Amino acid sequence: TDAKEAVEQVALFATEANGLLCRRCARPATVLAQFDAARLPQLAGLVPSTVPSCLECAVQETVFVRPNPSGGWEWLASESQTVERSAGWELAPRAARLVPRAPWETVDWCESDGGDSQIGGHPGWIQDDHYPPCPSCTRSMPTVMQIALEDFFRAEGVFYVHHCSGCGVTGVSYQQT
Numbered sequence: 318t319d320a321k322e323a324v325e326q327v328a329l330f331a332t333e334a335n336g337l338l339c340r341r342c343a344r345p346a347t348v349l350a351q352f353d354a355a356r357l358p359q360l361a362g363l364v365p366s367t368v369p370s371c372l373e374c375a376v377q378e379t380v381f382v383r384p385n386p387s388g389g390w391e392w393l394a395s396e397s398q399t400v401e402r403s404a405g406w407e408l409a410p411r412a413a414r415l416v417p418r419a420p421w422e423t424v425d426w427c428e429s430d431g432g433d434s435q436i437g438g439h440p441g442w443i444q445d446d447h448y449p450p451c452p453s454c455t456r457s458m459p460t461v462m463q464i465a466l467e468d469f470f471r472a473e474g475v476f477y478v479h480h481c482s483g484c485g486v487t488g489v490s491y492q493q494t
Contacts, residue, residue, distance in 0.1 A: 433465035
């Protein structure tokens with residue numbers, strides 16, 4: 318399967334994550350990205366095939382999850398225990414056209430007219446670079462995916478997906494101008 322064709326199989330903002338509630342704000346978690354790992358073997362182990370997160374809390378700080386033995390997800394400790402509540406996200410499932418990038422490639426959000434979402438590559442940071450430490454092993458987590466809201470909605474900002482392949486921990490952070 319051609320990499321560009323295969324990456325179009327990614328679903329963004331898919332649905333609620335099987336009853337998973339955020340431990341900080343009690344909102345339902347959202348599957349930020351999901352794809353069939355069997356159809357995309359080149360991404361196996363590098364990018365989690367399902368990325369659940371609390372989009373409300375990820376806007377304020379990096380949110381971490383990891384798979385549990387029963388096949389679900391568990392939240393990992395965060396720095397703060399409270400979050401300012403807002404109206405929440407009104408997101409519907411979208412089909413993605415995430416551009417695959419080589420490790421040295423990046424997107425420059427200032428010079429792009431769409432297409433800022435990507436799998437792999439070097440993140441196109443809007444603010445300062447941010448590689449959070451894995452809450453399990455403390456190593457810096459690489460950024461493996463970025464999802465630019467303007468590619469899918471009339472909104473600005475980018476969700477960054479970080480993944481520690483050794484621990485299986487996934488983190489989601491957010492930046493906007």
